Amino acid sequence: MANEQALVDPQQRFQEFFKKEKYRQRIAQLAITGKASIAIDFEELYGFDQALAEQVLNRPEEYLTHAGKGAYEQLRIEDAEHAEKIEKITVRIIKLLGKEQLRKLGSKQMSKLVMVEGIVVRATPVRPMVQVAAFKCKRCGTMNMVEQTGQFLKAPAVCAAPDCGRDGPFEFTQEESTFIDSQDLRLQEKPEDLPPGQLPRTLAVKLVGDEIVDVARPGDHVSIVGIVRAFAPSLMGMGKLRTFILQLDANSTEVLGKEPETSPPTPEEEEKIRELSKDPWVHRKILSSIAPSIFGYEHIKEAIMYLLFGGVSKNLPDITIRGEMNALIIGDPGTAKSQLLQYVARIAPRGLYTSGRGTTAAGLTAAVVREKGGSMSLEAGALVLADKGIACIDEMDKMRPEDRVAIHEAMEQHTVSVAKGGIVATLNARTAILAAANPSLGRYEPNRTVAENVPLPVTILSRFDLIFVLRDVPNKESDAKMSQHILEIHRRGASPVEAQVDAELLRKYVSYAKTIKPVLSDAALKQLSDFYLAMRSAGGSDESGGSPVAITARQLESLVRIAEARARVALRAQVTGEDAGAAIAIMKRSLEEVGIDMSSYKMDIDLIMTGRPKSIRDKLSVVISTLMSMEKQTGIVEKDALVNELETTHKIPRGEVERMISQLLREGTIYEPREGCLKKT
Ligand SMILES: Nc1ncnc2c1ncn2[C@@H]1O[C@H](COP(=O)(O)OP(=O)(O)O)[C@@H](O)[C@H]1O
Ligand SMILES: [Mg+2]
Ligand SMILES: [Zn+2]
Numbered sequence: 001m002a003n004e005q006a007l008v009d010p011q012q013r014f015q016e017f018f019k020k021e022k023y024r025q026r027i028a029q030l031a032i033t034g035k036a037s038i039a040i041d042f043e044e045l046y047g048f049d050q051a052l053a054e055q056v057l058n059r060p061e062e063y064l065t066h067a068g069k070g071a072y073e074q075l076r077i078e079d080a081e082h083a084e085k086i087e088k089i090t091v092r093i094i095k096l097l098g099k100e101q102l103r104k105l106g107s108k109q110m111s112k113l114v115m116v117e118g119i120v121v122r123a124t125p126v127r128p129m130v131q132v133a134a135f136k137c138k139r140c141g142t143m144n145m146v147e148q149t150g151q152f153l154k155a156p157a158v159c160a161a162p163d164c165g166r167d168g169p170f171e172f173t174q175e176e177s178t179f180i181d182s183q184d185l186r187l188q189e190k191p192e193d194l195p196p197g198q199l200p201r202t203l204a205v206k207l208v209g210d211e212i213v214d215v216a217r218p219g220d221h222v223s224i225v226g227i228v229r230a231f232a233p234s235l236m237g238m239g240k241l242r243t244f245i246l247q248l249d250a251n252s253t254e255v256l257g258k259e260p261e262t263s264p265p266t267p268e269e270e271e272k273i274r275e276l277s278k279d280p281w282v283h284r285k286i287l288s289s290i291a292p293s294i295f296g297y298e299h300i301k302e303a304i305m306y307l308l309f310g311g312v313s314k315n316l317p318d319i320t321i322r323g324e325m326n327a328l329i330i331g332d333p334g335t336a337k338s339q340l341l342q343y344v345a346r347i348a349p350r351g352l353y354t355s356g357r358g359t360t361a362a363g364l365t366a367a368v369v370r371e372k373g374g375s376m377s378l379e380a381g382a383l384v385l386a387d388k389g390i391a392c393i394d395e396m397d398k399m400r401p402e403d404r405v406a407i408h409e410a411m412e413q414h415t416v417s418v419a420k421g422g423i424v425a426t427l428n429a430r431t432a433i434l435a436a437a438n439p440s441l442g443r444y445e446p447n448r449t450v451a452e453n454v455p456l457p458v459t460i461l462s463r464f465d466l467i468f469v470l471r472d473v474p475n476k477e478s479d480a481k482m483s484q485h486i487l488e489i490h491r492r493g494a495s496p497v498e499a500q501v502d503a504e505l506l507r508k509y510v511s512y513a514k515t516i517k518p519v520l521s522d523a524a525l526k527q528l529s530d531f532y533l534a535m536r537s538a539g540g541s542d543e544s545g546g547s548p549v550a551i552t553a554r555q556l557e558s559l560v561r562i563a564e565a566r567a568r569v570a571l572r573a574q575v576t577g578e579d580a581g582a583a584i585a586i587m588k589r590s591l592e593e594v595g596i597d598m599s600s601y602k603m604d605i606d607l608i609m610t611g612r613p614k615s616i617r618d619k620l621s622v623v624i625s626t627l628m629s630m631e632k633q634t635g636i637v638e639k640d641a642l643v644n645e646l647e648t649t650h651k652i653p654r655g656e657v658e659r660m661i662s663q664l665l666r667e668g669t670i671y672e673p674r675e676g677c678l679k680k681t
Contacts, residue, residue: 014070031082060113067091092252122186134176218380277571289499311561324432331470337436341392350389356398365406465558518567523577
């Protein structure tokens with residue numbers, strides 16, 4: 001830099017800077033706050049002395065020391081008494097003028113002061129680190145104080161006592177040593193900084209000092225200013241490697257706002273957003289802009305639209321009710337589930353695509369992992385990383401057993417709690433979930449219940465606001481349309497249907513809409529309440545007396561969320577009757593798809609809860625009772641005879657009887673004592 005031979009003493013220059021009224025006050029208050037550090041805004045320093053500020057960036061180690069000494073000198077003037085008590089002041093720089101891309105950090109930035117932003121994916125607990133180690137010479141008893149740097153604890157080479165000078169042995173003495181709090185973090189690139197199709201990179205960050213440790217938790221978005229360092233990893237017994245690993249020695253940490261930061265709309269864009277919101281066809285237009293290359297699936301795209309906008313979360317003093325929605329698509333292979341999910345992850349503000357297994361050790365929720373050195377650290381999984389965004393979980397049925405347990409809390413309370421390996425923490429996971437699952441038998445069996453079709457426990461299924469089933473059934477008409485659509489894509493290399501709202505505007509539209517908190521109008525309230533009560537009584541008045549619960553409070557809350565989301569799409573502060581109507585319609589559609597017959601109004605949420613609808617349960621009990629009464633007459637019952645009996649006297653179609661029999665066999669309710677014969681267990 002130009003100013004190599006600085007004419008003024010940098011320490012004095014810093015002291016002048018600290019004579020500004022604002023900093024004088026802060027320095028004077030150190031005694032009250034009990035702190036030993038002072039934060040300065042880089043921009044302010046730059047305005048004060050550009051050359052000095054540049055030196056801080058280029059030779060941070062040296063200049064931060066000057067800065068600390070300058071602040072300390074000022075402290076001696078402001079509060080000499082306190083200056084006696086503390087030995088030094090650490091100066092922390094916040095908000096550099098520009099940030100470095102995490103993936104671009106390299107040898108060029110080594111030993112420089114940089115600012116990076118990212119998500120904390122991993123954090124160790126706060127641990128004491130030796131600052132000055134006391135080593136007692138075992139030969140003469142002298143205490144040798146050794147200032148520590150680097151990764152490993154350094155013992156003195158020789159005893160400092162003039163009349164000793166021998167090379168030990170030395171004994172580390174904890175009581176005489178001084179410690180400082182330290183913590184290791186792993187910072188990952190934010191999804192919004194990620195070039196398309198690239199895996200996120202991570203960076204190790206070392207935090208030292210009680211003001212900066214424990215500030216950020218896994219899942220937090222942070223801005224860290226620090227010195228880029230490199231250290232050579234050593235290979236057991238072979239010395240150090242020539243290729244170094246980068247690490248950021250943090251000087252300051254700031255937790256950033258939790259909202260996904262999309263650049264705010266320009267005045268023209270805001271105009272476009274307002275105009276679009278007033279369009280009576282706004283819902284259709286936005287819906288048709290979601291994955292236009294994917295043919296059909298209007299109802300699923302509608303659900304995705306609601307999921308993108310989300311409902312309003314309610315934070316009451318005693319409880320919180322999530323506003324984010326969860327939707328599940330169960331479908332045959334090759335029905336574009338993965339394509340849909342990937343699309344949504346791309347367009348959603350803070351969207352994240354992951355497979356059920358997750359892409360890291362932390363899976364979907366969180367995990368305590370053992371670092372190379374043997375220490376434990378807490379790692380955030382996909383739902384924590386997608387906090388305040390949308391997590392698209394493909395093949396959710398394949399999630400890890402640990403996640404199966406932990407995901408309940410994440411889906412309803414929006415937190416992930418961990419208590420393992422000495423780490424106890426609760427992380428935020430205020431995430432909307434769009435999940436896909438493959439049927440356990442390869443294809444969706446319409447005669448089986450959802451719970452039988454998907455290897456997911458009913459406790460998880462019941463936490464989805466909407467569930468849809470995609471079946472790949474040959475159909476002349478729609479097959480022709482679909483093949484034409486797909487072939488057209490291949491020929492033109494573009495979607496035959498154009499999005500009416502482009503992805504960039506849509507993302508801004510969503511962020512803009514999310515600031516609105518729609519409230520239920522009287523009309524909407526009445527519609528939802530009428531529907532809910534009708535469903536409840538429809539279930540209760542079941543003539544067989546079994547009283548299946550048709551619909552639960554969970555569905556009522558889901559309806560409210562959907563209606564609120566629909567109002568948001570039109571940037572309305574009121575949820576209208578129309579919104580409520582649309583919410584009811586899509587909820588009905590979802591309930592129908594999971595096998596509830598809406599036309600007869602015999603709804604049965606039991607199906608999701610117990611994994612079997614009452615209507616099927618009734619039929620199964622007919623099969624069992626028929627089998628038992630036939631057994632009384634003939635002992636062992638021939639399968640064919642049972643099928644005939646059920647078909648003629650109970651009017652249950654042959655195919656369905658066969659399926660029920662194989663289901664009962666699988667469950668072990670009945671068994672096959674001989675080929676072709678059946679008996680109740
Ligand atoms: N409705 C559809 N519209 C457009 N493409 C489709 C449709 N259904 C399937 N495809 C195509 O079929 C392929 C398989 O989709 P994929 O998302 O991998 O299916 P899944 O995850 O459901 O097994 C993709 O290339 C997708 O584009
Ligand atoms: Mg797939
Ligand atoms: Zn000695």
